[in-house]
Amino acid sequence: MNVRRRRISGIAVTAVAALGLGTLSACSGDSAAAGNTDKFDVVASFYPMAFLAEQIGGDHVNVTSLTAPGQEPHDLEVSTKQRAQLEESDAALFLKGLQPAVDEAVTQSGIKTKIDAATLTSLEAHGDEAGGHPEEEHAEEGHAEDEHGHDHGDEAGGKDPHIWLDPVKYAEVAEGVGKAFEKADPDHAADYRKNTEALVKRLGELDTKFETGLKDTRTRVFITTHAAFGYLAERYGLTEEAISGLDPESEPSAARIKELEKTARADGVSTVFYETLVSDKTARTVAKDAKLKTDVLDPIEGITGKSRGDDYFQVMEANLKALQTALGAK
Numbered sequence: 105m106n107v108r109r110r111r112i113s114g115i116a117v118t119a120v121a122a123l124g125l126g127t128l129s130a131c132s133g134d135s136a137a138a139g140n141t142d143k144f145d146v147v148a149s150f151y152p153m154a155f156l157a158e159q160i161g162g163d164h165v166n167v168t169s170l171t172a173p174g175q176e177p178h179d180l181e182v183s184t185k186q187r188a189q190l191e192e193s194d195a196a197l198f199l200k201g202l203q204p205a206v207d208e209a210v211t212q213s214g215i216k217t218k219i220d221a222a223t224l225t226s227l228e229a230h231g232d233e234a235g236g237h238p239e240e241e242h243a244e245e246g247h248a249e250d251e252h253g254h255d256h257g258d259e260a261g262g263k264d265p266h267i268w269l270d271p272v273k274y275a276e277v278a279e280g281v282g283k284a285f286e287k288a289d290p291d292h293a294a295d296y297r298k299n300t301e302a303l304v305k306r307l308g309e310l311d312t313k314f315e316t317g318l319k320d321t322r323t324r325v326f327i328t329t330h331a332a333f334g335y336l337a338e339r340y341g342l343t344e345e346a347i348s349g350l351d352p353e354s355e356p357s358a359a360r361i362k363e364l365e366k367t368a369r370a371d372g373v374s375t376v377f378y379e380t381l382v383s384d385k386t387a388r389t390v391a392k393d394a395k396l397k398t399d400v401l402d403p404i405e406g407i408t409g410k411s412r413g414d415d416y417f418q419v420m421e422a423n424l425k426a427l428q429t430a431l432g433a434k
Contacts (some may be wrong), residue, residue, distance in 0.1 A: 132420055141166045144289040147190050149198035149206045150177040151406045152268035153221060155416050157197050158405075159303045160282050164292040174408040176381050177202065182209040190215055195288055197221065197281060202265040217288040224280030225273045227263035230334025230344075269403060270335035271314065271420070275307040310420055314340055317424050322432025325371035327364060327396075329378050329387045332403035342431070345373075347386055356390055365394040375430035377401035380410045397427050 143166040148154035150171035170186055182190075182205045195217035197211045208219055211319045247415045267273040282300030286293035318340045318432060326337075332347030345367055347356055356364075367373060375397045378387035384398065391398045402411060404419050412422035427433075 144195070144285070145193040146195045147193045147215075149203055149210075150180070152274075152404060152416065153197045153199060153431055156178075156221075156274075156278055156281050156303075160278065160285055160296055160299045161293060162299050164289065164295060165285075171203075171406065173406055174381065176405065177405045181205050186376070187213065195219060195284070196356050199265055199267070201227075201263060215431065217285045219286060220402075221267070221277045221281070222263075222265065224275040225232075225267055227265065227267065228335070228338075229262055230264035230266075230338075231332060242347065247297055264331075266332045266403065267335055269333055269420075270339045271307045271311040272339060273335055275304045275311075278303050278307065306412060306417065310417060311339075313421070317428055317433060318342065318431065320434045321428070322434070323372040323374075325373050326401070326427065326430055327368070327373055327376045327390070328401055329376070329384075330382065330403065332379075333401065341369075342427075347376075347390055356386055361393045362389055364390055368394050368396055372432070374432070375399050375426075377426070377430070379403055380408060381406060397430075399430060401426055 108149060112370070139146065144161060144164050145166045146157045146161060146168070148157050148167055148169050150169060151173075154167050154169040157165060161167065168189070170182065171180050178375060180203050182199065187209055190213045193215060196213065196215050197219045198206050198210055199221040200207050201222055219307060267277060278300055282296050282303075285296040289296070314336075324341060325343045326333075327345045327347070329347050333344045336342070337344040347360060347364065364376075373396065376387045376391040376394070377399055378384040378401075378402060380402050387398050390396070400412065401423055402419050404416055404423075405409075411419055413419040
């Protein structure tokens, strides 16, 4: 699995703790109103889960995100205040294996409806296989350690959690979330069903756009700093090469740069992709040495002022354009 683990400063931790729950403006007032409102109160682990809850819940839900906008979700530690707000909510929507601190907090909470998105579609192993980098020594020890050195133990069985980057899998999750909302809040079941159908339809249209837009390209290989796009690559017949075994802030090894240069030449790769919530230093180092361009491919773990769009659909369409340019779509 490809979750990166980095140190965040004490100041950042304090700032996030002070913020409490990062609130999504579409459905909620302030973070103090995370639970006990007159709506169906949903605590979501991070943006892709919060987006589903908002789209499906519409006016009937009060959605609050545990991860503040712009915060790297894998680094999240759940505060005492957030744990208390979890207890007061009607449902928790999370993706087990992505944020260990959230998994623990939800498991320990007495919240009635716990919706694990990882159980609503099939998860697969990517990353080590996709990036082609040996991790046998970790496998022999009987646990999965990702390329940024974070040990996941048996938590997600070494499976890739980035399912929302595949519109088909995200639609499967949406359907499961819709059913869970109907069961937990039956008074508004008809609206949840209608909203879910509309969302699934939009995701189907997005899938068609990707399929059509990436059907005929000069190359099928792309390079990323973080192996988040395994499902997307698999869905549309592409190959993701990730710069792995690195902290995002560190310099890539000379051997890995040579390997990537060779891949770039052999497969006609033009671009090294980086992402909005992580430093572009590694991507620029590799690109410079391999004489390649850089661009953003956004894993949509959060929406900020730097995002190429205001929501999931807009950023996914920006990702499609970036891939079409880099792969030489005809």
